[in-house]
Amino acid sequence: LMSWVLVFPQPTRPITLNDRNHWAATARIMKAWKHATWTHALTTGRSPSERSRPPCQVLVSFPVTTTRRRDAHNWMPTVKAIIDGLVLVDVWPDDTGEWVTVLDPEFHLVERGDPLLVHVTLIAREAQP
Numbered sequence: 001l002m003s004w005v006l007v008f009p010q011p012t013r014p015i016t017l018n019d020r021n022h023w024a025a026t027a028r029i030m031k032a033w034k035h036a037t038w039t040h041a042l043t044t045g046r047s048p049s050e051r052s053r054p055p056c057q058v059l060v061s062f063p064v065t066t067t068r069r070r071d072a073h074n075w076m077p078t079v080k081a082i083i084d085g086l087v088l089v090d091v092w093p094d095d096t097g098e099w100v101t102v103l104d105p106e107f108h109l110v111e112r113g114d115p116l117l118v119h120v121t122l123i124a125r126e127a128q129p
Helices: 023-044 072-088
Strands: 003-009 056-064 100-102 106-109 117-124
Touching (some): 023 072, 056 072
């Protein structure tokens, strides 16, 4: 129960703070991320006790195909959708600071054509130094 890693295919492009989409388009993208997280958390932890976690730090690593510079904070809307999906599947009762501390997103390089797999790592607070 020290840490839990959830790996799943990127359901659609990530949403960033720099996007200038219509609100309905943004809502569709956010819903896709929330649903993908919910679905993969359900299949990873078969019962509620296997899914539920103590208060955690959350680290999301996004797949990228280039090494260009990125501002990790701009990716927070997608991180929020991922955390909302975890709350929906009862990983925590809420996404308040009492339960969730969000670390800055990270990026991992993948080759073009490889699956775009998102890595969500939950680290129990009691396991932290």
